[in-house]
Amino acid sequence: MIDININGNIVSAKAGEMLIVVADRENISVPRFCYHKKLSVVSSCRICLVDVEGAIKPQPACSTPVVHGMKVQTQNVKTKNSQKSVMEFLLINHPLDCPICDQGGECELQDVAVKYGSDISSFSEGKRVVTDSDIGVLIQTDMTRCIHCTRCVRFGVEIAGIMEMGGTGRGENLKIEPFLEQGIQSELSGNMIDICPVGALTSKPFKYELRSWQMNSIPSIARHDLVGSNLLVQPYKGKVKRVVSADNDLVNEIWISDRDRFSYESLTHKNRLLKPQIKVQGRWNQVSWEVALDYAVKGLNSHILNHQKADQLGGLVSNTATMEEFYLFKKILTEVGCDNIDYRLNVKNLDNTIILDSNIKLDALEKIDYALIIGTNIRLEQPMINHRLRKATKKGADVDVLNVMVFDFNYSLHTENIIAPNKIAFILAGVLKSIMINNGQELPDYLIAINVDEMAKNIAYKVLNSDSSVIILGEHIINNVDASTIANLVTKIAQSTNSRTLNLSITANAIAANLVGCVPQNSGMNVNTMLASDMRGFILLDIYPQYNFHHLGAAIKAFEKDDTFVISLNSFKDDIVVGYSDVILPIASIYETSGTHLNINNDMQSYIAAVKAPNEVKPAWKVLKVMADLLELPGFNYEDSTQVLTEISYQSHVSHTHDINGNLASYHNGISVIWQNSPYSIDAVLRHSRTLQKTKIGQMNNAYMNQTSAKALKVSVGDKYLGVFVVITDAVADNCVFINTNQTINIQGQA
Amino acid sequence: MISIKARNQIDVWIAKYPKDRQSSAVMQALKIVQAENENILSASTIQEVADYLDMSGIAVQEVATFYENYNYKKVGKYVIRFCHNISCMLNGADDLIKHIENKLGVKTGEVTLDGLISVKKVECLGACVGAPMFQINEEYFENLTVDKIDKIVDNLK
Amino acid sequence: MNEVCFKNLTKDQCWSLKVYEDSGGYSAWRKILKGELTPEQIIDELKLSGLRGRGGAGFPTGLKWSFMPRHSNGQKYVVCNSDEGEPGTCKDRDILRFNPHAVIEGMAIGGFVMNASVGYNYIRGEFMEPFKRFEGALEEAYKVGLLGQNINNSSINFDLYTHLGAGAYICGEETALLESIEGKKGQPRFKPPFPANVGLFGKPTTINNTESFASVPEILRCGGQWFADIGVENSGGCKLFSVSGHVTNPANFEVPMGISFKDLLDMAGGMRDGTKLKAVIPGGSSTPVLTAETVMNMTMDYDGIEKAGSMLGAGSVIIMNESTCMVEVLTRLAHFYYDESCGQCTPCREGTGWLYRVLKRIIDGNGRQGDVDLLLSIQNKIMGNTICALGDAAATPVESFLRNFRKEFEYYIKYRKSMVKG
């Protein structure tokens, strides 16, 4: 540590750190435009010039390393003059249209201008004219306001991992723009809006709506994935108008994915369900909450509870609910004597599931030196986790991939192995065998006959020879014939090499669902058993079968059965839900309800409602509570959701492993279909986000397969397979169809 | 498509730089490709260069718009680049530029109707002791006079 | 006269390997290859010689070479700056055309001293003739085994390549030049870190001007003291001066440092047509202009020119006679910097355009009261506030023209016409 003198005060600092970092830590204000703590330093805007004793010229605080005994003045005349000069230059070509600018009130240029600018500029030439380019549906540009700080350009290169914005031309004609009309396609693109210090890049969906000071900023949590990025939700007159990121270095740093930023648009979708309704003698009626709930409770009683048939009641819940909702849902079922509960709707075979710990923190991911990624298009499916890995690769980490298809990574991979789904377990068994031989461990029976090929050997070598590695298992494996075996092999490999594991096979708030026990215990039935049994009733929380279920046909059949009483709690209207339900209760969506999200770090992140739900729509936790009261169940005296949270006992997270079964003896034959909702269609909120749906990622809707598979399936380009357009490409492994769809599953077609 | 010949020429430049630094060859690659496409760069040629050098389109576009030697508008078969900086100016460059404009019937920045010649005013070309001077395609012509210019220009075919 | 870079200027095929070797060329390099010269000895000779960087800043070359972390692991580079683009400067072009082997030998020696096995010569894109000459010379040198891997079994490696520019004055700035070699826009990097630590491709790099490199072989052949003695205190050796403008015989002259301005003017045949000297820019467009009175007793060396109120720069002497309208000249220079600003940093990007526009409106007869002070204030806001020296280079002429010839500007504004030309 060294001492330096800023404005006459001695402060201590690390030798070599930049002056601006020291000033920020000491709360000494130094203006900046090009400097951004998460980006490289270019020192081009020159607004941070300060007076350093001994230097003739003023020095830029953002790029001046501190040395012991340095004396700095951030307020004297010399500093002020430089900063005023730079300010004047920045303003001569700036439109000064603050009254109509979306950035007004939160503009770094405006703030500094007020503080440092001189009152009148002596500039009287015409202002520079800059034509705008349309850079896509998410970001609005007004490049006359651009001050050429290049933060957005550096963001692309350094954070998003693809250079999409650039500075073309030179001198006064320097223009920040994307390549032609290609626009911006990164899954993180919206962050450019946050980091642009002026109103050159603003949110397109938000355009001209409001001034920033008219809105509140309410801290919240993103709910589309396991990260739980921290957000600020900005409502005006009861409507969410904008979402921006909030800092949390342990979770999302300062970034959020586009889907977290723009999904609020769904809240005002015309398909929002606004009134309770009940089906009486085959006809739907909109009714009051009293009537609807009364009808629901009576229905439950008359169909099930009065006959002591609670074991023929099923409770199914989407993984998007809040932790409190999971808990109340489970508690109601338990109280009425029902153990049939599940959230794992998309799993084909629940005897063959992935049980895998996540035992590495998000911020630790960027410090690993090796990652093995299995079965995920991680960049689009888990943007924020991918971002951490990208940072690790920038520091030299190697990444190997075992996937069924070539995906677009934004960092270079050590190896990218594209293998058929039915071979993944064998590769991993080879890896484990190779490791155990290396460690001098005795081989278990199931590994004796396993062949260790080059791929397995290379991976084994990398895991063995890295100091901090992680093995990441993704969603594409959940319905693999060897799913549980793969998870076990991963666990064993990690144990014998001191690696960490990250389980990305579940999404949204599923960790909370697990924690509060939304999976059957004792004699309870799991989802697939329920669908195959003779059920008398269901309570369905936020479920849209065509997107949620693996066994879709069975699900609809089960719900539609004549004497089955179905209570649905949903946020959006849906024809299929209408078709089978007896009661539909409109529930609040994200940002309209308070609750808790449990992320992959095991952080419990609670949020309050940022806006009230529209009209008669109620938060699901309240609906569940009232339903419990009407059922005369004890222990539901909650006044708000925090009381629910305090009640949730912290069940320790037990990790269990299966024994590896004998399946490894031979490959399973046939073509596996991996069905993934495309990244902007994974939940109802995203599916109703108008603008996101218009992006390239939102439009992903293809069934990818190679020539051989296409032949075997007798399809060609232009055909549909399982209702999705066929794309024939070498990028897919043998014996595999990889589907990314934003559409309803074709009911008949689904295997 | 970048022709095989152009690829070979570009590869000669790539070989000068360390491995994985093929983007160092971008300036020459653009010149080579431009020469093959009537001396104009288009968005698609820029994209081709980007693909060939494994760069992003916008990174190549940055380079292509930063340096002065690339064209986006039609130029003549012969491009006369007339220096109008200080030493040439002191030696009458402005009058000579007017002369050439009158002679060819074009303004600087324009191309003659037959597409043969275009004239451009440029900054110092580093031949100040030979002022006034201009460059036609690769060649320098120094100590220009009206007579000399007439002879040179009349010989362009 | 013509003792170092221009030694062979008058000989037939002076650029050939044969002429170069016949006059002692490559003898220093061969000595090195035989192990008869150590890096330390070379640096000492260079320090003794008083050679200062010929690219404009005049930094002592021996000292610069000693800054390279020659013992550090990994690749290092030497880079020659042949981007020559400062108005008034045209000496490097002639070195490349007429004495390319001196540049090659100088760079090879630099590579040896700094333990850099690869060199690049950055030649401006328009210099096709010099480029071809230099490439031809490279081919000759490779052919006789003076370059390459394990040269003459010395275990010394040195590969030398040319990189061609594509038209951007700013690439003469050393860090912009490095960016340009890396295939990017030529935007200067901020320093620190300096190229000696983080340079080309992130590796330690030394950059010198063409003339600086070309001077090294002769210094080693004849001795640092010999070179120093040619010049004067603080300005060792001889220097190429490009004398252009209103003189009878504009040309490049290699003359001892410290020669009087008058003598240099005489060498160029004096003022053209017997006109009267009005002003001189002694070191290229970015050095302050001097009036006729101040130059008459000036000597042509770093201190001499500084004493007269300007800088030696790249030795580009622009001579203006009484018919010159200083408003026109300054407008042209302002246009140059406006056109050539890289656009990266605010004061230069915005300020150079502003300066030019104010001057342009004066020239167009639309000048306003107070414009002279406005120009002074704008240049003052640029000066010292930019990343690289182009900002200062753009500001300097404005300040010096207005200081020395303010009346002409005020006249132009008031009467909407040139005081000189009417």
Ligand SMILES: Cc1cc2nc3c(=O)[nH]c(=O)nc-3n(C[C@H](O)[C@H](O)[C@H](O)COP(=O)(O)O)c2cc1C
């Ligand atoms: C705008 C600008 C342009 C420059 N142009 C040149 C140039 O064309 N040639 C050159 O040798 N140095 C040029 N320089 C100076 C270089 O940055 C650098 O100082 C020089 O190449 C170092 O070599 P030397 O020490 O041998 O002089 C320029 C500097 C600036 C700021």
Ligand code: SF4
């Ligand atoms: S001073 Fe001008 S040329 Fe130099 S970095 Fe700044 S904008 Fe670029």
Ligand code: FES
């Ligand atoms: S913040 Fe330091 S120069 Fe921009």
